[in-house]
Amino acid sequence: MIVAGSFFLADGREWHSSSSTFFWVLDALANHTTDKVLADHLLELIEFNVGFFGVEELADDQRVELLSLVGRLLKMVRAIPVDEPYRDSFIAQVDELATLAAAPRP
Secondary structure (H helix, E strand, O other), X not given: OOXXXXXXXXXXXXXXXXXXXXXXXHHHHHXXXXXXXXXXXXXXXXXXXXXXXXXXXXXXXXXXXXXXXXXXXXXXXXXXXXXOOOHHHHHHHHHHHHHHHHOOOO
8 A cells, every 4th residue: 555645633643544544534534523723624624635744733622623523534444335346455454543643542
């Protein structure tokens, strides 16, 4: 896998993924957040092909919602049809992000 997307948690932990998985994650988060400002920010990152996202740049309430949504991404990614060739790779990468986001801070 060529790393093309990076997600930085506020405590310094990092998740790196393929660009397609990274932008899928941003799109899924943008489409499920209740915060319009956060959704617009995530969609702007996609539009301008920005390959990194720092959770620390968010307001506290946005950070809480975003990390909660990250925990639900695995269910969303498993809804990708089984005949899609990228499905298993996406599941593995999203599982890694969800596990990282759910783990207690070091």
